[in-house]
Amino acid sequence: MPNVQCPMSTIIICPGIHDAAFTESFISGCLDTSGGSIDQNQGKILVFPGKDFSSLSALHILEFLRVSLAHRRYPLNNSFESPLIFISFSAGVVGAMGAAILWQLLGGRVKAFIAIDGWGVPLQGNFPIHRMSHDYFTHWSSSLLGSGQNNFYAEPAVDHMSIWRSPETVQGWWVDSSIGIFPPKGHLSAAEFLRMLLKRY
Template sequence: MIILVCPGFNQAELNHSFINAFPNQDEHWLLYPSHQLPPYSPQDILDFCSKSLPKSNMTLEVILIGFSAGVVGIQSVATRLDKNQVKVKALIAIDGWGVPLWGDFPTYRISHDYFTHWSSTILGAGNESFYADPPVDHLQLWRSPQTTKGWKVNNNGSKIATTALKFIEEILESYRDNY
């Protein structure tokens, strides 16, 4: 399974900190170089994908993770990728406040506080969501998902205490089983 990560405007070290937080590194992680190219640019992300995704006659299956301004770019790219021999399995939007989520694939929203979570639901709550409680700094959520505690919110509104890392891992695991 390929996981394409599109960060926002932040230090590159934070991106590596985010990826290294995941204990299971069996997947092929692709990190978009947002420190060199604009994370909100669908064309730059598509160009990166065409150079970086493995060449295959078979349809590739990809999970997309966007953070902050990277959510703008990755959401725009998602529907285009889905038509070019790349099957988008899911999109995980981390602190993509103000960005609508849509597509023919499951979407998940993660927020650094309850207000961001609540105010983003009108733009697409996603299949499930997570918000930090207590609230954390925007960059702390990205740098340290393993220490960001909060609530997983299911479709029916029920809440389960967890961390941002466990929430994302649970999503990834559900697609590993179907891979």
């Protein structure tokens, strides 16, 4: 029987409306492939180059994915064969959530959706969803609009941009929202929590 290899996952990063340097800092802080932060089984990291309000647009993100995956170094017969892990921040959570749902409706596979400080954004989908928040209030109030089992909130609280700009310095709690808010499962940095999720997927 031939050895059939599954396509490697692609991580798609959907930033908010902010300085691009913050996203570069996020990637170097917890997604640096040269430092071994990303497992070898992870495929490629794509960063949606959102300008102004395009981060809010699911269609812009979907088109970016279609073009990027069709022209990758080792193209697939069908770009929808590449399983996706979405990592989104702030306003980018809006467009990313819509793009993830559309990707799945078009036959693609979403392995996980990670929303970082997507306050006020409803999260519902037929795939694993995780929230990361810069403080407990954002964690609690956002959970009312949908979240998965394993989530994270900063403790002590930090400002909104810090969890994206410097996730390796933000300490907090890993919580299982399926059993309520207590007990926390562990105290770790936002970067460590994110890497833990990526290893799982």
